[in-house]
Amino acid sequence: MTERTFPVVKDAAVAKDDGSAVLGATLTSCSQPGEPSPLVLTTKLDNLINWFRGNSIWYLLFATACCGIELMQTGGPRTDLDRFGAVFRASPRQSDLLIVAGTITYKMADRVRLLYSQLAEPKYVLAMGSCANCGGLFQGSYSVVPGVDSIVPVDIYLPGCPPRPEALNEAILRLQDKMRGERWFHRIKG
Amino acid sequence: MEFRDIQERVHTGLGGSFEVQDEIHDPAIIVPKEQLRAVCGFLRDDESLRMGTLRIITGIDRPAKKDSTESGSIEVVYHLCSYVHGHTVVIKTLLDREAPKVDSVQDIWPTANWHERETYDLLGVEFEGHPDLRRIMLPKDWVGHPLRKDYEPPKEYHGIPTTREAVLQAPRVEKVSPAQHEPKSDEPPERFIQLNMGPHHPATHGVLNFLLETDGEILRRVKPDVGYLHRGMEKLAERISYPGTMPFTDRIDYLGAMFTNHGWAMACEKLFGVEVPRRADFCRVIASELNRLASHLIATGCLPMEVGAFTPFIHWLREREIINDIMEMICGARLTYNYMRIGGVSRDIDQATIDKILGWLDNFEPTIDEFNRLISGNEIFVKRLANMAVIPAEVAVGYSLLGPNLRASGVDWDVRKNEPYSVYGELEFDVVTGQGWRGSIGDSYDRYFCRILEMKESVKIIRQACDLMPEGPIIAPKVPKKPAANEVYARTEGPRGEAGFYVVSDGSDKPYRARYRMGSFTAMSVIEAVTPGLMLADLVALIGSLDTIAPEVDR
Known part of the structure; x- marks a missing residue:
């Protein structure tokens, strides 16, 4: 089993205290070439719920x-x-x-x-x-x-x-x- | 028959002589209250009179003048009309202001039932012999009768501040406690199921409440409870000038605002004695018929939605958006037009707009046939509506149904044809009456299909009007500020039937009393009579087929 690297989401995790951070920041893929990238998004729970x-x-x-x-x-x-x-x-x-x-x-x-x-x-x-x-x-x-x-x-x-x-x-x-x-x-x- | 002949017939028939008020526009016979029932019965049953329809009952409060020793009075005015002979008459009775009491005529004309309740609610006139004299528009615990001239509104109602000053001072509402607000029926419990439908219910076309009594799924009794949108327009008109009331008439019937505009303008023109320029009349007809199309699109689109087909509604909304665009070109508004003025219209219809209208009509006419293929012949749809809630012609006339609802019952009556106003007399179109297309005459399908066919007639009218429209001014050059003391009644044929405007002037720049007669009010009152025995789900389809809207019922 090859070890997979996950894409890192920059910026999105930089949420402000008032919860006003916007989702959908740039995704940087770190996966192997040719391999579909598993997307991981890190964010605050508040933002996720509010998005929904x-x-x-x-x-x-x-x-x-x-x-x-x-x-x-x-x-x-x-x-x-x-x-x-x-x-x-x-x-x-x-x-x-x-x-x-x-x-x-x-x-x-x-x-x-x-x-x-x-x-x-x-x-x-x-x-x-x-x-x-x-x-x-x-x-x-x-x-x-x-x-x-x-x-x-x-x-x-x-x-x-x-x-x-x-x-x-x-x-x-x-x-x-x-x-x-x-x-x-x-x-x-x- | 002219008024003189009617007056003479009444005098010879009843052997007596009644006072007559003939200095006003529509002369009235003044009947003592003891003889009211006899006169009404005679007017209805006499072969040469046949006043089968009661148009409207109006109460007018006339308090005593300040330095006068006479006590005040309340006038109750009955506008009657005969579809058989095509004539009309007004009768009045004067009541004591302190204890106004008069015999009920609801057994002579069933439609009087609701009109009397309204007069009781707003003016405090007691109708003796009325089976169900309760408030109709205002809440049960309301105090006073607002259309009395000396009425003082309460300072607060159920904790809601009612004056502007109190609203500004009141703290912001944060918490809402619903505890005591569960609606309760005031009916005694029986073995049948009591069901409350509305006032918030998506199928009731606005806010109205039904108290249902059902035996399983069969309706035993349906009691409509209206007044949830009673905005007191008649009282407001007494405070605002004649031209200033025009935007209010938009909101009486928001789907057919052109017709209420037109009715109000016509009533005022009669009062002021203003001639409308010919081009303005054509502008009015074009705008009105476009409005009729827009209204019928909602009516015929909502009915399939009510019985479960959503797609036709979306089809018609697509067309309606284009009418709204055209309306914006004509008068700058999409829904509440405020297009007409006393003596004309506010803006001209230019050639670009006419081209757009004609271009759209060419596209729209085939769409009606497409719509018919989509839904009108659909078997499920037909089965839901055919032979359901049949309203025979005599019931329709007795309850004073109007417009397509009346014509679907086979009564050939259209104000545009029978009492032509504006330039309708010069235009060619047919009056559509119910033929029992899929069942019997006067069933829900007829009411639906009448509207579909009427749209084709409207298309015809618009094409002719665009063709015949002459050049010229669009508004009368001079309109006086104050009319003479007079009483007029003007009517237009709106999408929900005859819109009647009864205006009483006392010579000032504001109406002394304004009364609006709308089609949905009577359509709503017939529901109680035709529903027993129907299925619960049919009620929704029936309301849809009657095309009632709440502000018309409540005003």
């Missing part, structure tokens, strides 16, 4: 109003959210992200709390559109919640009435950035 999480954001299909149509279009053939690993789920138990797409009324408010508490941890909330951000056009109405952040904690605010699919796309990418910066493993430990 960021590329499998399953969002809850929670479309209440106009923004819901743009949410549908974003999942459609042109913008195609699937390519970022973001697919919609019908049940909060299977989702990481609550996209509040549309106006929330007081009658709906309790249900939003319930849905939020049913999401699997760690969970994120994306307030899509002006209504979810601050009540939007309907801020002055007697029955509309002036911003979903008075019911649940919000991670990303996406302005627009309704936001374009490209904007929602960008919001998902920003959420990925946010996830990459998190030290999730530490949070679990204590």
Whole structure:
């Protein structure tokens, strides 16, 4: 049995304390010529987990109003959210992200709390559109919640009435950035 | 029949003389509340009147003037219409503001059931003899009736601050405790299974809740619980000027925003007495019909998805993106257009846009046939929908169904044909009615296929309109700021049926009362009547075939 040398990953192991190191640094192969190189990647567990999480954001299909149509279009053939690993789920138990797409009324408010508490941890909330951000056009109405952040904690605010699919796309990418910066493993430990 | 003839017929038929309010645009007969039921029954059953459809019930709060000794009143307005004779009438009854009570007419027109509940909820009018007078839009524990002029909203609701100042001062929400928020049914337990469907359910097209009572998998009773998207648009219109309400109408029906724009513009034009330039009318028709295509693409794409076929939906989204591009060229927005203005449109449709539209139509028309080969003839699809939830013509008329849902039941009624507005009178197209293509007339398949065929008619209309469009201005030169005191009702034929706009003006620059009548509201109320005996899974297909959307139901 010949002794194999493994490729050494430079740079990738150089993670900063805030966990912001990026995966996918240069691979230097040290294997024998002609032999397929077994790839080994060394990185921090946080980064690895975040990499997985960021590329499998399953969002809850929670479309209440106009923004819901743009949410549908974003999942459609042109913008195609699937390519970022973001697919919609019908049940909060299977989702990481609550996209509040549309106006929330007081009658709906309790249900939003319930849905939020049913999401699997760690969970994120994306307030899509002006209504979810601050009540939007309907801020002055007697029955509309002036911003979903008075019911649940919000991670990303996406302005627009309704936001374009490209904007929602960008919001998902920003959420990925946010996830990459998190030290999730530490949070679990204590 | 003209209003005078109708008035005379009522007088001779019932032997009496009613007051008439004829200085307004659509004159109204004022009926004392004791005689309301007799008059309504007569209007419906008399051979020469046959007012089979109740369009809308509106409550108008008229509090006492400050230095007046008279007590205030609440008007309840009934807009009636006959599909047989094609005439309309408005009747009003005046109630005491302190204890407004009137007899229910829900047994005369079944659609009145929900309209009366809404009037009770928002204005506090009690309808005596109503079997189920509960709040419909607002939560059960809500206090007060918002459409009263002296209504004061609460400072907080279930711990949520409601005013802007309170929101800014409130601490950031970090933890959410869901303990007391499990939804509960207020029905007494029985041996049948009680099931809560919604308000968050992917197949309900937005947020609405169904309380189901099932025997195994057979539905015994379905009670729709709406109002989860009640945004109080009618109250907001009272605070904002006439042109300022235009963007709000976009959001009543986000899939058919052009039609709500158009309806509001038409109502205001009637009020202000403004003439629309001819080119603007053609711009409106082209934009509206493109919008109808976009809406029907969602409707006919979602229905297969609801019964398990995802691919057709993706096909239609592809086409819809192109309509969205065209809409952006026309008015700069993809979904909430805000395209129309009182007296015209905001931007012209230039030749480049017309070329793009015509080019796309040439591609799109064969796609409809391709779509039919893909799904409309698919055996599984047909079996799910044919003969399912049949709505006979008389039920459809009684519940005041509108648009494709009404026509699928075999009733030949299209506002574009029967009461032509804009330039629809000059354009040639057919009204599609249900033929029982795969089962019986008025089944879910008919409702689906009506929409497919209507898309072909829309294509025809757009081609003609592009061809006939004259040169000229696109907006009326001068629009007054304030209209005279008047009441108008304008209607357009939207993708979900007739969009009605009833506007009451008191001579100021803001509407005194605005009332929107939308197709999904009545479509939702018919569900309770047609579902007993269906399978649970059919309910989802039925909602899809009715093409209801939540903001239209709740406004």
